[in-house]
Amino acid sequence: MELNRRTVIAGAAAAGIAATTLGGTAHASGGSTPVKKLFGTLADGTKVHLWSLANGGTRLKVLSYGGIVQSLEIPDRHGRYRNVSLGFDTIEEYVAGSPYFGALIGRYGNRIGKGRFTLDGTAHQIDVNDGENTLHGGARGFDKRVWDVEPFTKGSDVGLYLHYTSVDGEMGYPGTLKVKVTYTLTRQGDWRIDYEATTDKATVVNLTSHVYWNLAGEASGSVYDHELEIAASRYTPVDSGLIPTGELAKVAGTPFDFRRAKTVGEDIRVAHQQLLYGQGFDHNWVLDKGVTAKPVPVATLRDPSSGRTLRIATTEPGLQFYSGNFLEGTLVGSGGTVYRQGDALCLETQHFPDSPNKPSFPSTVLRPGQTYRTTTVHSFGR
Numbered sequence: 001m002e003l004n005r006r007t008v009i010a011g012a013a014a015a016g017i018a019a020t021t022l023g024g025t026a027h028a029s030g031g032s033t034p035v036k037k038l039f040g041t042l043a044d045g046t047k048v049h050l051w052s053l054a055n056g057g058t059r060l061k062v063l064s065y066g067g068i069v070q071s072l073e074i075p076d077r078h079g080r081y082r083n084v085s086l087g088f089d090t091i092e093e094y095v096a097g098s099p100y101f102g103a104l105i106g107r108y109g110n111r112i113g114k115g116r117f118t119l120d121g122t123a124h125q126i127d128v129n130d131g132e133n134t135l136h137g138g139a140r141g142f143d144k145r146v147w148d149v150e151p152f153t154k155g156s157d158v159g160l161y162l163h164y165t166s167v168d169g170e171m172g173y174p175g176t177l178k179v180k181v182t183y184t185l186t187r188q189g190d191w192r193i194d195y196e197a198t199t200d201k202a203t204v205v206n207l208t209s210h211v212y213w214n215l216a217g218e219a220s221g222s223v224y225d226h227e228l229e230i231a232a233s234r235y236t237p238v239d240s241g242l243i244p245t246g247e248l249a250k251v252a253g254t255p256f257d258f259r260r261a262k263t264v265g266e267d268i269r270v271a272h273q274q275l276l277y278g279q280g281f282d283h284n285w286v287l288d289k290g291v292t293a294k295p296v297p298v299a300t301l302r303d304p305s306s307g308r309t310l311r312i313a314t315t316e317p318g319l320q321f322y323s324g325n326f327l328e329g330t331l332v333g334s335g336g337t338v339y340r341q342g343d344a345l346c347l348e349t350q351h352f353p354d355s356p357n358k359p360s361f362p363s364t365v366l367r368p369g370q371t372y373r374t375t376t377v378h379s380f381g382r
């Protein structure tokens with residue numbers, strides 16, 4: 001046994017990786033090769049796996065169902081680990097009704113008004129699942145699909161490739177869309193997401209990730225005392241159905257001004273029509289840097305009590321900051337307690353909602369021969 005273990009370690013060291021912890025092969029940097037185990041079985045018999053990986057002090061658990069981040073653990077200023085993302089313990093709970101906890105979102109992150117758009121003169125009606133509008137791709141978006149997951153180790157990085165092919169006409173969208181999402185944990189403990197997609201017909205695409213963050217720890221109560229900074233001078237106001245009006249409004253002098261860090265709760269109860277529509281913050285911030293080839297830092301979230309921080313860098317032009325307004329005390333999370341309004345928040349990097357109907361917004365059209373590519377990096381500190 002001991003000999004075998006030494007052989008494994010010697011082989012791994014030769015390949016640039018080192019010893020074993022908790023069943024995974026560990027890197028010199030503290031990373032370990034992804035380990036797969038059965039999480040549950042869907043009604044149609046499809047098996048759902050849970051992948052565990054770690055690197056640079058970050059521990060990530062990902063489901064093949066929805067590419068869902070089931071748990072993301074990081075240390076506080078004293079080195080104490082907590083899961084900082086909301087989720088469930090069983091596949092049945094995810095299937096029964098998850099508000100997109102930790103999931104990959106596609107084909108179109110956030111809303112498309114009335115589920116309609118016209119592309120190259122052809123009108124498309126997509127699946128409507130949020131009042132009269134489409135939210136996060138339709139009733140069976142990418143969050144409810146089983147992805148092919150393949151682990152990798154590359155130098156000091158560890159990660160997962162997630163593949164899903166969305167057939168022509170799925171949820172009403174034109175074109176067969178081949179999607180590849182790469183989750184990488186770097187030796188610094190950053191969680192990087194690279195999205196790629198190609199199509200065989202002109203279509204619209206807007207992919208994102210829907211982690212519900214609570215840096216004090218899942219099930220530790222409200223995030224209203226978290227400090228948030230967003231590098232955006234404008235946001236996209238919405239109508240009562242949360243569809244952007246098309247205006248890019250200045251944040252200056254409004255509750256939407258997060259250019260200097262302030263707590264999430266500071267202005268959340270200000271009597272402002274936009275906060276009434278969203279029942280809190282549920283808006284797209286127009287990032288000052290616009291679309292960029294490389295990820296640029298755009299937001300910082302900090303929990304003063306634990307010292308944990310999250311920094312987000314992205315190539316995307318928009319950020320949906322959603323303050324967990326529709327958590328209504330109806331779901332029991334992985335920690336065994338009930339989630340209530342404000343128990344977590346989402347920071348979804350994206351193109352703007354309803355872009356297919358807003359010619360002045362950055363385009364979300366993807367054509368045959370083009371490759372959709374965006375990157376978002378989550379860095380953690382304490």
Ligand code: BGC
Pocket residue numbers: 099100110242282283320322326346348
């Ligand atoms: C949307 C919210 C929605 C939430 C989860 C967010 O991205 O902006 O309106 O309730 O996702 O369902």
